[in-house]
Amino acid sequence: MFISLITDCQDGNARVRQQTRYSVLFPGVPSNFVGVTSDIEAAGNLIDILDAAGDEEGIIAVNVAPRHGRAQKWVNGTPFGYLWINKILIVCTIDGEVLSLLKKMKLADQVNVTDIRTVLTFGGYETSLVEHAATSQFRSFDYLPRLARIVWEKKDIPSEKLAFADIPDVALDVWCIDSFGNCKTTLLPEDLGFVEGEEREIVFTDLAIKATCYKQLRSVPNYQTGLIIGSSGYKEKRFLELVVQGTSAAKHYSITQKDTFKIVK
Structure with missing residues (x-):
């Protein structure tokens, strides 16, 4: 099993905190890390990691969640979702072109969009932690690893389906x-x-x-x-x-x- 992180939260402090949390939630599973600066860079790395993993099981966590510009349409940044491709779980932000290359490659046709409070409550977390994660500016640390753990155990959790028809087509980038x-x-x-x-x-x-x-x-x-x-x-x-x-x-x-x-x- 493997865990690969693709994120724009890539400074040393953010990196060690995220990797530590994944190591706590998935003991003994090595994690890999790549820092990115845009949604399309994340999308390309997602495709490459899927290819590198082959038929093995694992988790790919993708996070590109700016709070400025078009991202201000969300209450606290883009929602997170999940989907499975064979034995690989992808947990991810859904805004922008993060999933556009998956769409182009026809590797999936929908993503399950989650609500932080609903999922963490479903996962058995206490109210104070749920509220902290829901309002955190560092949701790729406070929520995304826990989302991965809950989905990995439960396979299916409360969510709403978003068809890839509603995901933007990838630009020529x-x-x-x-x-x-x-x-x-x-x-x-x-x-x-x-x-x-x-x-x-x-x-x-x-x-x-x-x-x-x-x-x-x-x-x-x-x-x-x-x-x-x-x-x-x-x-x-x-x-x-x-x-x-x-x-x-x-x-x-x-x-x-x-x-x-x-x-x-």
Whole structure:
């Protein structure tokens, strides 16, 4: 069994508190941690962790819960939900694009949305703790691990179903820039009619980039721009990456994580 945490609460203090709580609630189960800065970065990491886990059982906890901007429509940040994919339990925030790549990959069709007070009361927690968790600014610590424990034990808990039809479709984004400056996109090969050796044009804001399709990074000529079938994805479905052989595509084109683009041809 494994536990993997994907969260924007990623400073050292937040990290050790979250991992300690999971270790208390799931004794002997190792936890892995990745800090993210956006919902789409969380979505991409969720897909990669599902792929890495294979057929094993485990828990993936995903938290991207800003309180500013569009998130102010919620009383205290986005609600949390859960769903199962085979033997893997996903507990997560539901706002934004956190679940949009699951939708794109057709790995699930609904999520169970929970209410903090209802679930913790159902789980047998005392009233003072329930109220603290419901009003906490650190719900990924005060609620999410406990939600995971309750669902893991009970399998099904009080919740309301939210169809993935109501989850936003994923935008054309760069969801991750790796240590080499390769830009992982939300594109699958079929999204742009990927044919090795053919040229495609994508546009970031006002910057048009022409890139040749290659199945592997090693096939891209030195200092040339390519669209390759990357390592990230789920099973046979792999995301395309924008690369420049021998240097950083992100620096070369001034691309940042979560930049959006459009396909011209």
